[in-house]
Amino acid sequence: MLAKPIFLSLLPAFTTSITMKKSAIIGLITIAISVGILFSLNANTDTYSNFKQATLSEKEEHVMGYWVKSMGTYYDAVKDANHFSFHMKDEKGEVREVIYAGTKPQDFEKSEKLVLIGKMNKDKFYASKILMKCPSKYNDNLVEINKDGKVDTVGKYGEKKYN
Numbered sequence: 001m002l003a004k005p006i007f008l009s010l011l012p013a014f015t016t017s018i019t020m021k022k023s024a025i026i027g028l029i030t031i032a033i034s035v036g037i038l039f040s041l042n043a044n045t046d047t048y049s050n051f052k053q054a055t056l057s058e059k060e061e062h063v064m065g066y067w068v069k070s071m072g073t074y075y076d077a078v079k080d081a082n083h084f085s086f087h088m089k090d091e092k093g094e095v096r097e098v099i100y101a102g103t104k105p106q107d108f109e110k111s112e113k114l115v116l117i118g119k120m121n122k123d124k125f126y127a128s129k130i131l132m133k134c135p136s137k138y139n140d141n142l143v144e145i146n147k148d149g150k151v152d153t154v155g156k157y158g159e160k161k162y163n
Contacts, residue, residue: 047062048062048063048064048091048115049061049062049063050063050065050090050091050092050094051063051090051092051094051096051120051125052092052094054118054119054120054125055120057119057120058119059119060117060118060119060128061117061118061119061120062115062116062117063088063090063115063116063117063118063125064090064091064113064114064115064116065088065089065090065091065113065114065116066088066089066112066113066114067086067087067088067108067111067114068086068087068088068089068095069109071086071087071095072086073085073086073104073108074086075103075104077103077104081103082101082102082103083099083100083101084099084100084102084103084104084105085097085098085099085100086098086108088114088116088125096120096123096124096125097123097124097125098116098118098124098125098126098127099124099125099126099127100126100127100130101126101128102130105130105132107132107134108132110134111132111133111134112132112133112134113132113133114130114131114132114133115130115131115132115133116129116130116131117129117130117131
């Protein structure tokens with residue numbers, strides 16, 4: 001009787017390790033896709049920052065604060081209807097001038113709290129969106145003012161709410 005060559009006796013172990021490698025690769029790909037999906041779901045859960053953090057950042061930031069009423073507002077619809085500026089105090093107490101390239105929000109003076117979405121440029125904050133928390137004992141939503149002056153109701157993080 002002929003003896004079996006050694007490499008043939010190792011063949012079943014070798015094919016098993018190949019199939020194990022395939023399943024490991026498929027498992028790793030599945031995990032990578034799952035992690036990617038989780039990161040994309042968390043993309044819109046930005047936390048609020050302040051003016052100091054916005055100065056250090058290159059991306060748009062959400063800055064929460066209060067309008068400094070004593071410093072007033074500037075809006076001249078005849079001269080430039082798409083320029084509105086005011087001063088806001090952030091949650092840390094820092095006051096900065098805010099420039100918004102849009103119409104003055106309706107009922108701006110009645111707002112309790114503001115959330116600005118935009119970027120710092122030197123010592124001024126250029127807002128692309130203004131979210132206003134209007135006083136109401138029944139409604140905890142923010143109000144988003146679009147550049148054309150249209151008002152939308154939005155959630156805590158700026159997501160649109162459709163009624």
